Amino acid sequence: MSAIRVENLEKTFGDLTAVNKISFQVEKGEIFAFLGPNGAGKTTTIKMLTTLLNPTSGKIELDGLDPTIHRNEARQRFGIVFQDPSLDAEQTAYENMELHGVLYKVPHKLRVQRTEQLLKLFELWERRNDYVKTFSGGMKRRLEIARGFLHTPKILFLDEPTLGLDPQTRNQLWTHVKSVNESENTTVFLTTHYMDEADRVAHRIAIIDHGAIVAMGTPQELKQQTNSESLEQAFLALTGSTIRDESATSQDQLRRFAQMWRK
């Protein structure tokens, strides 16, 4: 049985097809990278896999379970680091870890021990009693990641985990990902825009563009297929070099932001 199985998965928002009938499988213990330009549909796919969004059509299996039906059982099997912020800014770093540990039923002793270990690893231990709202962007990001590793799920989703991180922390992160993958046989499903990272850690890669998968294989295979030296070249060969029109979304975001503060 595969860790993740997706068949003809589709998601539309009104006229826009964000994910267009994609199919793929991720085996247990595999590190699978999902790469694609901005707006390709990566986050939307992850949201459907993690019960945050209902698919328009298609089938999903997580560890043999359909997350649209057995939502709670499916949630017990994965952990996730979101692309967008998801911390409680009004609580301290330690409290955020604690809350996560309780929600994920990490036994008290283990929770205390792992919290200390992870906050030290991501260099937040000294600031553990500070409110998250006082953290820099990179520190918040590190806390999101530390929190994501607090429990040990069968499947780990990492949506652009290295966004806004310094090289030291990026390195630390991937080392840690590899080590849990090896020691716990954790399946990892990740997205990133840094091709060298994907090349370094991923066993297999799928490239998604405009909601459809355009290529899939090991980093080696993708490079051979496109006659490229590097994964970056292969990526550009497969997805073209035009910049994606994200004006609509950034405008939406601005509008949303304005709405929030208009009283």
Add this chain to the structure above:
Amino acid sequence: MSAIYILWLRELKRYVRSRAQIAASLGQPLLYLLALGFGLGPVFQKAGQGSYFQFVAPGVVSMTILFSSVFSGIAMLWDRQFGFLKETLVAPVPRIQIMIGRTVGGATVAVIQGLLVFVVAIIAGFRPHHWVSFFPALLFMMLIAIVFAALGTAFGSIVQDMQGFQLIMNFMVLPIFFLSGALFPLENLPKALVIITRIDPLTYGVDAMRGALISNIQFGFSVDTIVLCLIGTAFLTAGAYLFSRIQL
């Protein structure tokens, strides 16, 4: 420690930590209590209705609980905007537990707010008929808080932006307050108003509060209790259903 407890605790921590918000949210009830309580006193007295301050204090305490509990539910909007909601929605905990933790947390905060206003009312001269009546009053405060925190959670699950928030505040919460008899006696009202006040859940909460504190009750404790419990169950069910269906 369970999921319900930790989310309840979070609501409480947020409340205790935001002193400015505590002060701000007490401003309006105190204005009603003091300005209306003393301002309308003479007119009320002349109409042969006794002390308006005594009459309005239980209503203002109920109002405080209404506003505070609905607000805490709709405040889910901020958790949506700042992303924390996602963290709780993917957790391996039935969403009903998340919903209950948040709702009971919001209700607890609302009761605390209500108690603060109650204390101010006493300092300003409010006297319950018996001091032991504080306990049934507290019970009804909790009931009111649960009913409207559940309503808040239901709204919070569907509201996506500031406009929706304003819409609900202006077209649901303010009418619930003004048409509940919190500020005026329900006797001798025009027919239309009688009907509206009867379908307003807060009417029964205010009635029970007045019954407990100043022995002035219209529907009777059993009717008030039954109505509040039924509406509370309905709102909790609706809240749980809508919360379980949130997509991000």
